[in-house]
Amino acid sequence: MFTRVYFIMFFFVAPLFSDHYISGGKRIELTPLKSSRGIHDRNTLYYADSHGTRYGVTDQIIICSEDETRLQNSLRKYRLKFIRKLSDTLFLCKTATPKETLSLCEAITQERGIKFAHPNFLLKKRVRQITDHYYKREWHLNNRSHPGADIDVKKAWQYTKGEGVIAAIIDEGIDIAHEDLKANIIGFANYDDPDSNYPDSKTGNWHGTACAGLLAAAENGIGVVGVAPKTKLYAVRYSDNDIAQDIKAFNDLMQKGVDIISNSWGSYTNLDAYNEIFKTLATRGRNGKGILIFFASGNDSQDMDEPGIDDESESPYVLSIGASTNRDKIAYYSNYGSSIDFVAPGGNSDAELITTDATGSKGYTSRNYNKHFIGTSAAAPVAAGVAALILSANPELTRDEVIDIMKKTSDKIGSYNYINGRNDYAGYGRLNAGKAVKMARSYYLRTHGVPISTDNFAHIMFESVQKFSN
Structure with missing residues (x-):
C-alpha cells in the first residue's frame, strides 16, 4: 500500500519540477538537448519546445518591474547580480549558473512588484x-x-x-x-x-x-x-x-x-x-x-x-x-x-x-x-x-x-x-x-x-x- 501511494504522489508531483518557462501567462514545456546548431555555445544549456523551436539558456535573466526597490529586494533574496538596465521596466541580471536559471525565473515571478522573469534566451531568428x-x-x-x-x-x-x-x-x-x-x-x-x-x-x-x-x-x-x-x-x-x-x-x-x-x-x-x-x-x-x-x-x-x-x-x-x-x-x-x-x-x-x-x-x-x-x-x-x-x-x-x-x-x-x-x-x-x-x-x-x-x-x-x- 505504501508503495502505491508513493508512486501516485510521484506521478503528480514530478511535472512540477520539469523544465519550462512562463510567457504570456502560459507554461511552455522544454525538453533538454545536448547541443543546438545555430546557437553559439557559451556555457549554455539547450532546450526545444513542442514545436521544435530551440532555446539556449545561459546565466542571464530578464526581469520586468516598475518598482526598482522591490527589484533590489529580489536581487538580494536570490543572490542575483545586476548587469544593466534594458529599458524603463526591463533589467538584465545574472545567476550563479545556467542550471538554476529556469527555476529562479519561476520563483522571482512570484515576488511582489515583479511582472515577469524569464531567461535571456539565445534564439535563432x-x-x-x-x-x-x-x-x-x-x-x-x-x-x-x-x-x-x-x-x-x-x-x-x-x-x-x-x-x-x-x-x-x-x-x-x-x-x-x-x-x-x-x-x-x-x-x-x-x-x-x-x-x-x-x-x-x-x-x-x-x-x-x-x-x-x-x-x-x-x-x-x-x-x-x-x-x-x-x-x-x-x-x-x-x-x-x-x-x-x-x-x-x-x-x-x-x-x-x-x-x-x-x-x-x-x-x-x-x-x-x-x-x-x-x-x-x-x-x-x-x-x-x-x-x-x-x-x-x-x-x-x-x-x-x-x-x-x-x-x-x-x-x-x-x-x-x-x-x-x-x-x-x-x-x-x-x-x-x-x-x-x-x-x-x-x-x-x-x-x-x-x-x-x-x-x-x-x-x-x-x-x-x-x-x-x-x-x-x-x-x-x-x-x-x-x-x-x-x-x-x-x-x-x-x-x-x-x-x-x-x-x-x-x-x-x-x-x-x-x-x-x-x-x-x-x-x-x-x-x-x-x-x-x-x-x-x-x-x-x-x-x-x-x-x-x-x-x-x-x-x-x-x-x-x-x-x-x-
Missing part, C-alpha cells in the same frame, strides 16, 4: 522570406497588368513622399552604401557584433537590403523607388540570438526619435520581454503618440491561432502584415489568424517584387537589384512605407489614429467574408496609400484643434520638417 530604372516593373506601386491590385501610391505621392518621417529596418545584412539607399540612411548600428557598427551580414544574407529598398529607396533616377522615397532610415542589424541586445535595439531607436520600425523576421516565441518593449514603444514613443511597429506574419501557411504558436507578430502592440499578390489574392504562403491586421503586396512566383540588393557580387545577384523578392518579408516594409506617407501627410497623428485610417481605407480583397471590417486572412484588407493619405490630410487634429486643409497644410508640414531637422 527566422528571416521571413521565400527565398527608378525599374519603376515600371514595381507592380506593387502601380499595377499595369491588373490595375487596382496595388497600394495606389501615385495618388499619395501627389501630396507627400514621406518627408519628415524617420523609419527603421531591423534585419540582417543592410548595405548602407547602396546607390539607392545611402541618401536616406541617417544612422546605423550592429547589435550582433561588438567589434563592428555596420549592419552587415556574416553569412551572405542581405535580406535587410531588400526590405530597406521597398520602404525607402530614393527617387534619384536610378534603380528602384521605395513606397516612401523621402523617408529617412536607421539601418539596424539585429542580434542573431541575444534577446537583451534586441531589446536594447528597440529602446535605442525610441530614444533616437524613430516613428516607424519594420521587422521581417520572427521566432514563433513572443517572449514577455519582447511584448514589454513593444508596449513601451507603442505607448511612450514619439513623445507619447506611439511608434508603429510592423512585423511580417510569416510564410508557412500557418494558422497563428494554433495552440503553442506565440509569435512576435501576434503581440497586440505591433501590426501583423500578411501578403497579397498582383491579382489581389491572399498569397498562398501567408500566415493567417486573428492577429493579422492588414495585407500588402508580397508577390508570388508569377509576379515577384523588385528591390535593392547588396552591391556587387556579395548580394543575391551581381546587379545591385533583386528581381525575385517575395513573401511577407516584402509586405511588411511596403506596409511600413504606407504608414510613413500617412505620418508625413499629418505628423500629429497618434499611432492609434494611423491604424484607424489604415482600417478605414484598406481595400477588401480576396474571396473571404469580412466581419466588422476584417477576416483572419486579409485582416482589414490590402493597404491603399492613396486613400489613406487623403484621409490623413483631413483627419481631425487634437493638438491643433482643426482639420488639415489646403490652407494650413503647408504650415503644418513646415513645422514638422523643422522639428525633424532639429
